Amino acid sequence: MKRAFYVTTPIYYISGNPHIGHAYTTVVADVLARTARTSGPAYFLTGTDEHGQKVANAATAAGTTPQAWCDELVPRWQKLFATYHVRYDDFIRTTEPRHESVVQRVFERLRDNGDVYLGKYEGWYCVNDETFWLEAKLVDGKCPTCGREVQWISEDDWFFRLSNYRDRLLQYYREHPEWVRPKSVYNEMVALLEEGLEDFSISRTNFDWGIPIPGGGGVIYVWFDALLNYISAIGWSSDPERFATYWPASVQLIGKEIARFHTLIWPAVLWALGEQAPELVFAHGWITVDGQKMGKSLGNAVDPFALAERFGADSLRYFLLREAPFGSDFSYSEAKIAQRHNSDLGNDLGNLVRRSLSMLFKYRDGVVPPGDATGSEVGAAMATLPQRVRSLILSLDFRGALEAVWELVVTLNRRIDDQKPWVLHREERDTELDALLYDLCEGIRWLAMLLHPVMPERTAEMWRQLGATAPIDADWSEALRWGGLAPGTRVVLGDALFPRIELDAAGS
């Protein structure tokens, strides 16, 4: 089987409601997967992280079982992704048997080869944060992050021999300076490696909502369990051929706060299993509100459903990818979303489609005329655009990719003003008018295909208005040749693709 592009998001911890940040990461993964598919196979995995004491406690508080609690919450996440037009190939839940069996097999394998050993863990433990603290870190004898009471825990725990992999990690970082991005996260991790790594506990005995350790002795620590989703979903140890198709992952998207799990512990675990580290781990930036990180605890989380309702999911997708360089933080505001929507999508793109199709109706009864038999200037100028766009997206430069696509938008708008089709029509210069109208329609076809990964729903509407019948997500190298739109195609004059959004004076 051919190697495929494999992209993952973190699996989302099942507590509380999803916010716009969760949609962000997942949308980015979706755009990568959809773009990769324009030249070959791709696989996009997301899912939920469902074990751990916090989930157990929340379920108890709700008067239900942890499993029932998770079953109730999972659809909210799936609904979020559906709202944002995300099409994943697989949604894994860590409570599924296919995952649990892999985690247990991994544990057995590592215990057999000595990377996992039995030791004693003693320390102060905060239940809320699921975190062990050194005595020196405690504030007034309480948890330094949440301020709650901590308890003294002394237990026999299983440990992963992370310290053994420190030298190999350091060497790997030196030889692969691009494997963790952006650079700031890479630097942080190298600094941590230089300080040294300690073995860490991968078992818990003080609660039981987790994957049982084979042979007894508690449950597996939720983080160790969670990381393995990336390989349990693609058949590690159960379907070697399938696994080899996808692993190592092409891109693993994460948030900055979970970088050490994904870029220190995760590769070490993989190596302990005899597998390769992922090709790229990318920690993206935060959506901020007034420069402050968004989060439940800060009370400034934005409801992603309301936002999609107001601006349209595709406009939001465009905004998230276009507004800031990928990797940097960027500040969210409704005014900025509205500005992008109105300016880029409404004025430039939507209006281009509207004015082009309108003229096609006015001058040619809505039927695509033949193009210039001697070739199109626009077509020649845009010949390399698809491969540029794909390459920019797959290197995670979404902003650059969208700017490149806008070269075509600007070119077509300018062409209309330069050639003045209303004059061509008045003077009955039919061949010139045909050639121009053809280029406009063909250009719109290109735009629909090029932007489809970013705005799947609105581009499908463009496609419908254009009367195109071929698949919109076909292989670019085949479909994006100038002249692909058949003359004689009947277009449809539909509603505006991106109607203007007016914010009231107070709207910010």
Added chain:
RNA sequence: GGCUCGGUAGCUCAGUGGUAGAGCAGGGGACUCAUAAGCCCUUGGUCGCAAGUUCGAAUCUUGCCCGAGUCACCA
């Protein structure tokens, strides 16, 4: 506090040694197919502060100021 990143036009950002750039917003103009959109022209910056290196610094060094992130909850 340690570490990391950033501070360039009103906004979002590009620009790593050689006379300050783009898009948006603002101003002006010519058009009319179009979502008062598009096109052309244009205003606007002592490149966080200070010192240093250099023939020459937004770009290198040092110090400082400000912002953010991370340091086992969190995209």
